Amino acid sequence: MSATKKIILAALLSPLVLLAACAPASPSHASDAAKPSGPGRFHHPGVVVSGAQLKTVRQKVAAGQEPWKSAFEAMKRSRYAAPDYTPHPAAVVACASNNGAPACVAEREDAIAAYTQALLWSITGKPEAARKSVEIMDAWAQVVKRHTRDDADLQTAWAGSSWARAADIMHAGYPQWSAPDVMRFKWMLRKAYLPAVTAKVADYNGNWELAMTDAAIGMAVFLEDHTIFEDAVRRYRARVPAYFYLAEDGKLPKPPPGGTITTKAQLSTYWFGQHTYASGLGQETCRNFMHIGYSLASTAHIAETAWHQGVDLYTEEAGRLGAALEFHARYQLGAAPPQWLCGGKVVRTMGPDVEVVLNHLQGRMRRRLPLTERLAERQRPAGTDDLFVAWETLTHAENPSAA
Numbered sequence: 562m563s564a565t566k567k568i569i570l571a572a573l574l575s576p577l578v579l580l581a582a583c584a585p586a587s588p589s590h591a592s593d594a595a596k597p598s599g600p601g602r603f604h605h606p607g608v609v610v611s612g613a614q615l616k617t618v619r620q621k622v623a624a625g626q627e628p629w630k631s632a633f634e635a636m637k638r639s640r641y642a643a644p645d646y647t648p649h650p651a652a653v654v655a656c657a658s659n660n661g662a663p664a665c666v667a668e669r670e671d672a673i674a675a676y677t678q679a680l681l682w683s684i685t686g687k688p689e690a691a692r693k694s695v696e697i698m699d700a701w702a703q704v705v706k707r708h709t710r711d712d713a714d715l716q717t718a719w720a721g722s723s724w725a726r727a728a729d730i731m732h733a734g735y736p737q738w739s740a741p742d743v744m745r746f747k748w749m750l751r752k753a754y755l756p757a758v759t760a761k762v763a764d765y766n767g768n769w770e771l772a773m774t775d776a777a778i779g780m781a782v783f784l785e786d787h788t789i790f791e792d793a794v795r796r797y798r799a800r801v802p803a804y805f806y807l808a809e810d811g812k813l814p815k816p817p818p819g820g821t822i823t824t825k826a827q828l829s830t831y832w833f834g835q836h837t838y839a840s841g842l843g844q845e846t847c848r849n850f851m852h853i854g855y856s857l858a859s860t861a862h863i864a865e866t867a868w869h870q871g872v873d874l875y876t877e878e879a880g881r882l883g884a885a886l887e888f889h890a891r892y893q894l895g896a897a898p899p900q901w902l903c904g905g906k907v908v909r910t911m912g913p914d915v916e917v918v919l920n921h922l923q924g925r926m927r928r929r930l931p932l933t934e935r936l937a938e939r940q941r942p943a944g945t946d947d948l949f950v951a952w953e954t955l956t957h958a959e960n961p962s963a964a
Contacts, residue, residue, distance in 0.1 A: 886930055
């Protein structure tokens with residue numbers, strides 16, 4: 562078949578058929594860290610959510626099954642799914658430490674809207690949703706130049722992770738997104754996002770580097786960049802063990818990789834005054850559970866994206882992640898913390914952050930996580946944190962897609 566005929570045929574195919582065709586076969590997952598850290602070839606869509614998972618979601622929603630039906634309805638009612646959603650791109654996104662500047666909020670919300678519209682299109686096949694997703698991405702690609710001020714790294718991480726998910730879905734199955742516009746969007750990611758999310762932030766709170774790595778690995782898949790992908794895998798392997806503690810690590814937690822925090826006193830300060838360490842404790846547990854949730858979500862996104870590309874990062878840290886989930890779910894559900902933990906006080910502010918990792922550890926690996934399961938059920942249908950987590954009950958609740 563000629564190239565011209567192939568293009569014409571692709572344009573005539575249903576987007577739903579195209580997305581299903583993009584789903585990778587069940588890959589061979591390597592658990593040995595010494596093995597290659599990147600895929601032989603990239604699979605699309607494959608940034609957090611795969612084509613096979615999207616197909617499952619379509620089937621569940623069409624059949625009216627729960628919790629997917631309620632999750633879909635919640636997404637469809639959100640402002641991000643509005644057919645007249647209007648993006649507000651900015652040339653310079655300047656984010657101070659509170660991230661509350663209008664351009665910062667608009668960027669994060671527009672990226673989530675692009676992803677929401679991409680999901681809406683992939684589930685319903687409605688072309689107006691596809692056009693809206695592309696419209697939002699094109700608007701930013703034409704305008705944004707750089708990110709500045711204190712939270713530039715974190716801002717680009719949050720927005721960039723959503724951009725990558727949206728772009729990978731649309732590019733995988735929507736040929737009407739023109740090649741020049743796709744290239745412009747890719748150039749935007751390389752120039753205005755990747756330099757920030759690949760920066761060195763060794764002594765920052767760990768949620769920063771995990772969020773940055775989440776964005777980096779998603780962009781690497783969309784851009785088909787093996788170097789960035791492999792660097793993201795290395796950062797995951799270094800930061801996750803330094804963020805979530807296991808007793809087998811020793812008496813003290815692992816220090817942040819590449820940083821200057823090494824002594825017992827420095828580590829205690831870095832862990833927000835904590836002196837006693839128990840399996841599952843996180844570096845920011847005594848700060849608040851909101852930041853622990855960010856880190857659990859980012860860690861899951863990284864591992865899930867790698868999984869869809871044939872790299873098993875989950876198994877390497879399954880014990881650590883399971884301990885972290887159950888530890889924090891216990892107190893998020895209301896258990897009274899002991900005096901040794903954060904002085905007997907915790908801030909229960911975890912968001913909709915556990916669906917992706919629960920789906921893998923319990924759904925694929927058959928590990929029992931009863932407290933995490935109870936927390937997920939209480940939060941369903943999980944919506945969005947308006948930063949970088951969105952609609953994960955819909956996409957990942959009981960949706961292993963490849964065991």
